[in-house]
Amino acid sequence: MLRYLATLAGRHLALILGLAGLWLLLSWYFDEATLLAFGAASVALTVWLTHHMGLLDREGVPTQIFPGVLGYLVWLTLEIGKANVLVTKEVLRPRLALSPKMIAVPAGQRTDLGRTIFGNSVTLTPGTVTVDVGKDRLVIHALTESLADEEGIAAMGAKVRRFDRLRGRLDAASDRGAEAS
Amino acid sequence: MIELSLDILSWALFVAGGILVFAGALGVLRFPDFYTRLHAAGVTDTMGADLILLAMALQADDLSTVVKLLFIFFFLLMTSPVSTHAAAHAAFVGGLNPLTGRSLTYAKEGEGPQPYPYDAGRPPRVTLPEGARRG
Numbered sequence: 001m002l003r004y005l006a007t008l009a010g011r012h013l014a015l016i017l018g019l020a021g022l023w024l025l026l027s028w029y030f031d032e033a034t035l036l037a038f039g040a041a042s043v044a045l046t047v048w049l050t051h052h053m054g055l056l057d058r059e060g061v062p063t064q065i066f067p068g069v070l071g072y073l074v075w076l077t078l079e080i081g082k083a084n085v086l087v088t089k090e091v092l093r094p095r096l097a098l099s100p101k102m103i104a105v106p107a108g109q110r111t112d113l114g115r116t117i118f119g120n121s122v123t124l125t126p127g128t129v130t131v132d133v134g135k136d137r138l139v140i141h142a143l144t145e146s147l148a149d150e151e152g153i154a155a156m157g158a159k160v161r162r163f164d165r166l167r168g169r170l171d172a173a174s175d176r177g178a179e180a181s
Numbered sequence: 182m183i184e185l186s187l188d189i190l191s192w193a194l195f196v197a198g199g200i201l202v203f204a205g206a207l208g209v210l211r212f213p214d215f216y217t218r219l220h221a222a223g224v225t226d227t228m229g230a231d232l233i234l235l236a237m238a239l240q241a242d243d244l245s246t247v248v249k250l251l252f253i254f255f256f257l258l259m260t261s262p263v264s265t266h267a268a269a270h271a272a273f274v275g276g277l278n279p280l281t282g283r284s285l286t287y288a289k290e291g292e293g294p295q296p297y298p299y300d301a302g303r304p305p306r307v308t309l310p311e312g313a314r315r316g
Contacts, residue, residue, distance in 0.1 A: 025245075025248045025249075025252070026248075026249065026252070028245040028248075080227050080228065081228065084201065084224055084227060084228040087208070087220055087221070087223070087224050088200075088201060088204045088224060090208075091204045091205075091207055091208035091211065091212075091221060091224070092204060092207070096211060096212070096213075097283075098212070098213070098217060098283075098285065099281075099282055099283040100214075100216060100217055100279055100280055100281050100282070100285070101281055101282070102279060102281065102288070102293040102294050103294065104294040119262075119266065120262040120263065120266070121262075123223070123262035123265050123266050123269075124223075124227060124258070124261070124262045126220055126223040126224045126227060126228075127220055127223075128220075129216065129219050129220060129223070129265060129266070129269045130262075130266050130269070130270075131216070131266075131269040131270055131272070131273040132270060132273050132274070132294070132296050133270075139273070139294040139296070141216045141219075141269065141273075141279060143217060143220045145283075
């Protein structure tokens with residue numbers, strides 16, 4: 001049943017589940033029928049509006065990057081922790097020993113979404129800030145020579161590229177559904 | 182017993198987060214130019230705020246508060262790089278030269294990576310006067 005619905009309108013279903021979860025977690029009303037009905041109505045209105053604005057695509061509801069993005073987020077959190085320690089050390093040095101550097105790193109992601117995730121991950125890691133995004137490369141400002149680690153940043157881009165697919169299992173399933181009918 | 186260990190853990194997170202927020206503010210004061218200061222502000226944005234939010238989550242009375250704090254954590258993680266990039270990109274495309282190298286000298290015209298040529302009528306690169314630099 002769920003699989004059939006997913007082939008019909010997978011992204012709609014994903015958005016409905018996501019919004020319903022958000023509403024329930026933020027309001028914390030689980031047993032008040034009137035309020036739950038209002039919640040359901042607001043979810044329905046939002047999904048209807050999103051559908052009519054044409055936002056239910058692979059950028060608006062990026063189901064294709066799951067589940068790969070979850071493991072990436074865990075890895076990224078660890079990287080952010082490590083980089084924070086490095087930058088804090090630079091701040092607390094009695095005599096500043098900075099050696100800022102601008103570097104260009106290739107960004108071979110397939111989609112704009114992937115390039116955005118890559119650029120934002122670089123910015124989120126202290127010590128490196130994305131200052132410009134081109135079609136095939138990022139310009140990154142790094143705080144010191146050792147933080148301007150082009151290979152390390154390119155490795156982060158490769159990790160993004162691994163889950164940055166044009167189409168996910170959901171799209172493939174809806175294709176099969178379209179062929180069968 | 183559990184309560185005590187939770188208190189100790191959240192106390193440690195509060196102190197660590199406070200130190201990082203303080204280090205971020207100190208870095209904004211100490212670092213020499215706009216781009217390097219962005220990095221210092223990034224420490225406050227990421228680890229500082231996140232550790233304090235986690236510490237508050239450990240102190241919360243019920244699960245709904247914890248969930249809301251985790252939502253703040255998530256949205257902060259999603260939005261802070263966007264604003265940092267907006268500021269950095271505006272400076273870069275607007276032509277503000279970064280200090281580079283150990284000697285902290287301004288890059289010359291045409292040196293280093295250039296902005297992606299999306300538009301032609303870009304203003305010329307500017308270099309701040311020597312007195313404007315601190316560090």
